[in-house]
Amino acid sequence: MPKITLPDGSARNYDAATSGAEIAASIGKSLARDAVAVRINGELRDLTRVIDDDASVEILTRDSDDGLELLRHDAAHVLAEAVKELWPDTQVTIGPAIENGFYYDFSREEPFTESDLEAIEARMKDIVDRDEAIEREVWERDKAAEFFRGIGEEYKAEIIEGIPSDEDLTLYRQGDFIDLCRGPHLPSTGKLGKAFKLTHVSGAYWRGDSNNEMLQRIYGTAWSNEKQLRKYLNMLEEAEKRDHRRLGRVMDLFHFQEEAPGAVFWHPKGWNLFQSLINFMREQQNAAGYQEINTPEIMSRALWESSGHWNTFGDNMFTTETVDGRQYAIKPMNCPGHVQVFKQGITSYRDLPVRLAEFGKCHRYEPSGALHGMMRVRAFTQDDAHIFCTPEQITDESIAVCDLILGIYRSFGFDDIRIKFADRPEARVGEDAVWDQAEAALIKALEAAGLEYTHNPGEGAFYGPKLEFVLRDAIGRDWQCGTLQVDLNMPGRLGASYIGEDGNKHLPVMLHRAIFGSLERFMGILIEHHAGNLPLWLAPVQVKVLTITSEADEYADEVAAELRARGIRAETDLRNEKISYKVREHSVAKVPVQFAVGQRELENRTVAMRRLGSKKQQVMPLDEAIENLLSEVESRA
C-alpha cells in the first residue's frame, strides 16, 4: 500500500503498486497528457516505472526543464531509429540532449547530405505517428555486449565494455529499434510531438578525441510545442541579421581577405571604434592604478623556451628566422615581455603592487578550422595587464580586478555576467603545493567580493588557475571575454624578484588579467549585442547632416563643422538625392543621429533631428541639439 507524497505536501494512498502514469491520471486528464517522466524520491524515472513502496513523487511535464531535456533525448533516439530504418548498415553511437536540441553521432562510409536530412525528418515524423511504446529492459552486461556485436553495433559494444560489471544495463526498445541507454524515456514515441527540426550535419570525433574515427553527427532542435520551436527559429534568424561579419560590411568597419587569413583589415570607421574602445579602457585602468607600457612583438626563441610557451604552444606560434640564422617568435602573448620590464632595476616590497598594462598585438597560428570572423583570429590585440604583488596582496588585487571588469562590462550594456573558476589542468608546470596556494587565493578573493561562480575543473592555464568572465548578450548567447589568473610559476621561470622587508629576494606573484580579452572579438560581440545600433558614444559616425535641397549645402557644411568643433564625429551628405533616400541609406548603415537641413532650417538655424530606429524627427536650434548630444555622449548612455 504505497503512500505517495506529492510536491505540494499532499499525500495519497494506493491499494497496490502504482506508477507515475497512474498517479498523473488520478490527478487529472491534462496532467496525464502532458506528463513525460516522474521523479521518485529525487530520481528521474520512466513514467511506467513501478512504485511499490512509500515515495515522494513529482510528475514532470513536457514544459519543465527536465521534461524538455527528456524530450530532446527522445528526439535523438527517434532520429537514430529513423536513420537505422533508412540505412540499416549505419552504426549508431551516442545521442544526447544539448542546449536547444539534440544530436546523434553515426558511423557510416557515406556522409549525410542536406536532402538526407529532409528524408530523415519525414521518417522521424512517421515514427511519432506510429506512437511506438518505449520499453525499458534490464540486461546482463556480457549478453548485451554480445547482442550489439551480433547486430554489427561495435561502438555500442565498446561502450558496454566500459561500464562497471556490477552495474545493471538498461536497453530501451521502441518498435524494431533497440538502444543502450540509461534513460529515462517518454512512454511512447507519440509523446515527442513534432516541434523538432533537423538543422545541420557535421563531423565529430568518436569520444571527442581527435585521434579517433570521425563520425557523422546530425544536429536538431526540439521543443515542447510548435510555438517554442518557431520562437527558436526566429532567434536564429535574428542572430544571422546581427552577424558581425555582415554588419561589419554594411557599416563599413573592416574586411578580411585571403592573403591574411584570420587578420583584420580595419577601415576608417572600424578603426575609429577600435580606438574608442582603447581610449575608454585606458581611462578606466589608469584610474585604477595601472601603468601602460609597450613591449616588442618579435623576441628571441630562447625567451619563449624559458617561459615554457615554446614547449607547450610552439606549434601555434608564428616564427621567423633571419638571414644569419637567428630564431625569433612573434609574440603570442605579452606576459614574458612584461616580466622583462618588471625585472629592470631592483623592486622593493614597498613598490608593490606594480600593475603593467599593454594593448599588445599578438599573433597565434590558430588551426585553420578554428577561425571565425573576428571571434577567433590569428592576429589580435589584447588589453593585457600583469599585476606583480606579494602573496598577501592577491586577495585585494583580485577583488579590485573583479570590480573593474564588472564595471566596464556594465558600461557597454552587458549586465548578465557569469564567473567560472577554472583549476589545474593535467598538463601544467609547477608544484602541487604552489597550485593549492594559487587556487585557494583566487577562491578567497571571489568569496571576499561576494561573487557567485561556477566550477570549471581542469580548465586552468598551464601556469595557474583562472577566473573566466562570461557575458550574456541581448539574444542570450554567452561569450567568454575577461580573465584573471593567479600565476606563481612564471615569475620564477623568468627570474623576477623583489626585495622583501627582511632584505632578501622574494618571488612576486603575477596576476594576469584581460578585460576585453581580444579587442577584435569584443568588438564583434559588441556589434552583435547591439545589432549594430551602437550607443552614441561609440558610434564611429555620430551625426550625419543631410541636405534636403542643394540650397542648404553651405549651411550643412557649417553644421558639420560646428559639430566637429564641439567634439562630435559628423559627416555631411550633400548628394543630389531625395531626403528619404538619404535617410534610408544612413539608417541601414546604423548612423545613430541624422540632421536633415533644408530651406526652413537654414533660415532659422535649426536642425531636424532624427534618431536611428525612430520614425519621428524633432526640429530644434542647432545649439540645443549639440548640447543634448554632448550630454548623452558624456553619460555613455
Next chain:
RNA sequence: GCCCACAUAGCUCAGGGGCAGAGCACUUCCUUGGUAAGGAAGAGGUCCCCGGUUCAAAUCCGGGUGUGGGCUCCA
C-alpha cells in the same frame, strides 16, 4: 588539423560543356525634393588558383587556397 558544404560584377545571388546574367551599389544626365529606395543611360568579369579530360571547361574530374557549419584546440 579533421568531416561536410560553398567560392560567378563592389554586395546579394541566378545560370551552367559552345556570346557572362539579374537586382542593389557605382558613373553620367534629367530631377531640388520634407524623412527608410524618383527616372533614364552607361561602365563594370582571370566565373578563387593550378593541373587534367575534351574540338571546346566558368560548367566535368583531381589538387591547392579561402570562407561557412561543426569536431579537436584556444597560453
